[in-house]
Amino acid sequence: MSTQPQQPTQPQQPDPVPEGAVTEPEQEQGLPAPGAAEARGAGGEGLGPDAAGGPDVGETDVRADVRADERAAEQAAALAELDDRWRRALADLENLRKRHARELERERAAERARTAMALLPVVDNLELALSHAEADPGSIVEGVKAIHDQAVTALARLGYERQGETGVPFDPARHEVVGVVEDPEAEPGTVVQVLRPGYGEPGRQLRPVAVAVAKRE
Template sequence: MSDTNNTPADPKLETNGQPAANDAAAAAAPEAGGEDRVAKLEAEVASLKDQLLRAMAETENTRRRAQRDREDASKFAVSSFAKDLVGVADNLRRALEAVPPEGREKDEMLKSLAVGVEATERQLLGAFERAAIKKVDPTGEPFDPNFHQVMFEIENTGKPAGTVVQVLQPGYTIHGRLLREAMVGVAKAPADGGAAQHIDTTA
């Protein structure tokens, strides 16, 4: 005859149900840990995305700087050569101005020479225009130390002090950047200092 009193007790049915509660807590723990892991992964993804966007922006900025550098190199690579050529343009103009109008009428050879020099000057100025080289003739404009060099001041011009009243040598720019400054004479301030301003001729 079997003794039913010797049957071992089910540990899950212990007093107050504590083992069952422990099992429930253990089952919930992985779920809580999973939420933390998801949050951590999302934070890592956001950080990597931010780093990627920053890297892409820096790459684009670098590309743009490189492109500007290439464009500047292309535009201004001939600056030194162009600066020499503007001296040639000066000499061609001086040669033409040295020929008096009556000399052309009386001397066919002199006339032919002048016509040839004029054609050469036009061709050179056309090349300047294609290379974005422009002459700066600031007559009547206020003195600008960025583009002009004052050689002397002239009194009693009737112009405001600092106005360019004479151009000894025109200036030139290439793509808007100074190639050669213009050498100028400017109006001098009145002796009484009325509306005068000092012009820094060393600029």
């Protein structure tokens, strides 16, 4: 019995696609079909966001509240410390002001006492001159001169020397012009007459020198 050789099986060819028909793209190998991930998430299959080990929302809120309370407590403590420092500084300043006022008053009283002590000998000599005026009227002039010199010396010791020079240029810091005279022998603007002496240097005068100056031609 003779056998006929079998013909190789040819792969079946797909039917030709009619011209103009729309074909669906072939699914790529190894990629899930569209909508598969959403289907697994909707059906409970797969891991959700809470299954990744993230912190619980309630626990996070509690920790935030604790940190806020700690910050508030620290701020309150810092504010209390600043308030205490401010009150201490005010108290120290008030004590300093009172102490300075007391010291200033003591210095003023001491200065008044020194001035009065410097003038006491002048008063004593005046009383002595007056007591001898009736017995020897001529001696009163000499006594008054001596008392005058003593008073001028007392003022100089207090820092206020007598100023009354003539023939010096006019100085607005030391002199006060109360008159102008014609003097052909004097330079214009020169002090030719002292009408009232002054006491003290410029910047710490009891009073300036009242003078008459030569007229400028």
